[in-house]
Amino acid sequence: MAVDELDTRILRLMIEQPRTSVREYARVLGIARGTLQARIDRLERNGVITGTGPVLSPAALGHPVLAFVHIEVTQGHLDDVGDALAEVPEIVEAFSITGGGDLLTRVVARDNGHLEDVIQRLINLPGVVRTRTEMALRERVPHRMLPLVESVGRRTRTVR
Secondary structure (H helix, E strand, O other): OOOOHHHHHHHHHHHHOOOOOHHHHHHHHOOOHHHHHHHHHHHHHOOOOOOOOOOOOOOOOOOOEEEEEEEEEOOOOHHHHHHHHOOOOOEEEEEEOOOOOOEEEEEEEOOHHHHHHHHHHHHOOOOEEEEEEEEOOOOOOOOOOHHHHHHHHHHHHHHO
């Protein structure tokens, strides 16, 4: 989906001021509320906007340990293991990958002992061959989308 300059301005505003009303966004952007709502609806329909809930901190929820666990899976069991991973609350993301392993998970834990318990649970899942864990020491670039949105918006302007 092409994201034009107005879409970029809308997305920037939604990222920078997520708790503002649609009416206020329209006022700030100098466009009709109906135009803004139609744009937001299109961005949602096309999968550009995928959520509107709060961003939560696992550390503030008592899970300050972050690890990335690579999981090697027996051939033919990827979907089964993926379904089983969805039942583990400490797994906050899981991706099928290429390279060293079949799945990459982002795991949070209360402490190192809790992380070991979670990893043992993963190892015991049917279809899991082995795991490899890497612990995060410090977040260097927090999850962000605004630089990408602005980059896409700049490309759209230069293509015309």
